[in-house]
Amino acid sequence: MSEAKTIAIIGAGPVGLAAAAHVLERGMSPIVLEAGPEAGHAIRQWQHVQLFSPWEYNVDKAAARLLAPTGWNSPDPQAYPTGGELLEGYLMPLVTRTPLREVIRTSSQVSAVSRVGFDKAKTKGREQAPFEIRYQNGKGPEVLRADAVIDTSGTWFSPNPAGSNGLPAIGEAECASRVAIGMPDVRGINRSRYAGKKVAVLGAGHSAVGTLIDLARLAEEVPETQPVWLLRGADPAKAFGGGRNDKLAARGELGSAFAALVTSGKIRVETEFGVTHLSESEGRLEVSAGSGCAARSVVVDELIVSTGFRPDFSFLSELRLRLDPVIEAPVALAPLIDPNEHSCGTVRPHGARELSHDEPGFYLAGMKSYGRAPTFLMMTGYEQVRSIAADIAGDKKAAARVELVLPETGVCTRGGVETTSAAGCCGGPAKQEASACCAADETAKKAGASGCGCA
Structure with missing residues (x-):
């Protein structure tokens, strides 16, 4: 029965292409809709960035099986690729040399997903109705029907604004010419924009840290360059991360290098800086925080906003999603990844069970499945889509099976309390309990405790 199934996959990034490989391997028919002109369009925006996970964690197993007969040379599993190397060494061979080349439709922007003949409110017979996916491809509106939908469209093109309350700062739109988003290539193609300038970076995640390190290196080459870190x-x-305790060594080294730059004064730090206003100031940009007597500001030439991303659900409004109201992740996944509670690197691997909704046959996967949580790893997405493909094919046993062990950070926070453990963050990942974020939490829940047991 699975052979007749057509599976629509939204997004041709690493996780979307992995989903297509697993669907194909299950004897079903994937159709991948990519909004950009080429597969891996979002990665092309950060080609200069080195990943902090080595090749062994960045190649999906089903995709590797597709590539094996093509003469593809598998990269050194211990080497750390850049975004550009990920494209050149893995994604482009996957989309040009394997059967996936026949199922990818580029420049195809999905505008809506629903069920044929059913709006969101209509129930009887809903599960039997195929999905209807509408998209634009430059030739006008197109319609695709599918038996299941896997949304791996990511969040890169839905960045969070500068404002500390989740809204754009007052004046942010008017000052857009001096504001960049994400991780611009400050030492490469964007060098002329930032060299010799006073540049503020807003954010506290890996994107902000990486950009500030690059600005500090740029300052060594062009001494007039002044990096300023705006920290909420x-x-x-x-x-600074887990340092030597991080089992992803490059991630630990990134935090250690950043800590050294901050400690040495090479990066100016403004703490508790919740941006409220942006305005022009004599040809420069004034970035303000607070109000009244507590207000303060810095004047810079450029601002880089690295405050993370959020999912876009606008084209899913006719589907019955079950989303956590805080994290905007599937409700069963949200407790495992809630950054208000923890930053563990040992989020338990999860799949179809945690990613399904009240709309049978529809799944969120990849970065988008994490909602507003910033802790997603590519290998997690590969495990997600392996499980989802098995679930759609009716192999419930394989869908429920865990086939991934995540590397640990060695340092995590629970309810704001930092802990370190050589045996694993918070005791390691949970083994059975779906709502438990780690082993200590699982133990507490089995004992009848409510909430997070390892705080």
Whole structure:
């Protein structure tokens, strides 16, 4: 029965292409809709960035099986690729040398997903109705029907604004010419924009940290360059990561290098800086925080907003999604990844069970499945789509099976309390309990405790 199934996959990034490989391997028919002109369109925006996970964690197993007969040379599993190398060494061979080349439709922007003959409110017979996916491809509106939909469209093109309340700062739109989003290539193609300038970076995640390190290196080459770190929180050390305890060595080294630059004064730090206003100031940009007597500001030439991303659900409004109201992730996944509670690197691998909704046959996967949580790893997405493909094919046993062990950070926070453990963050991942974020939490829940047991 699975052979007749057509599976629509939204997004041709690494996780979307992995989904297509697993669907194909299950004897079903994938159709991949990619909004950009080429597969991996979002990655092309950060080709200069080195991943902090080595090749062994960035190649999906089903995709590798597709590539094997093509003469593809598998990269050194211990080497750390850049975004550009990920494209050249893996994604482009996958989309040009394997059967996936026949199922990818580029420049195809999905505008809506629903069920044939059913709006969101109509129930009887809903599960039997195929999905209807509408998209634009430059030739006018197109319609695709599918038995299931996997949304791996990501979040890269839905960045969070500068404003600390989740809204754009007042004046942000008017000052857009001096504001960049994400991780611009400050030492490469964007060098002329930032060299010799005073540049503020807003954010505390890996994007902000990486950009500030690059700006500090640029300052060594062009001494007039002045990096300024605008931090919403009070403690810069929270951005330094697990250091030597991090089993992803490059991630630990990134945090250690950043800590050294901050400690040495090469990066100016403004803590508790919740941006409220942006305005022009004598040909420069004034970035303001607070109000009244507590207001303060810095004047810079450029601002880079690295405050993370959020999912776009606008084209899914006719589907019955079950989303956590805080994290905007599927309700069963949200407790495992809630950054208000923890930053563990040992989020338990999860799949179809945690990613399904009240709309049978529809799944969120990849970065988008994490909602507003910033802790997604590519290998997690590969495990997600392996499980989802099995679930759609009716192999419930394989869908429920865990086939991934995640590397640990060695340092995590629970309810704001930092802990370190050589045996694994918070005791390691949970083994059975779906709502438990880690082993200590699972133990507490089995004992009848409510909430998070390892705080």
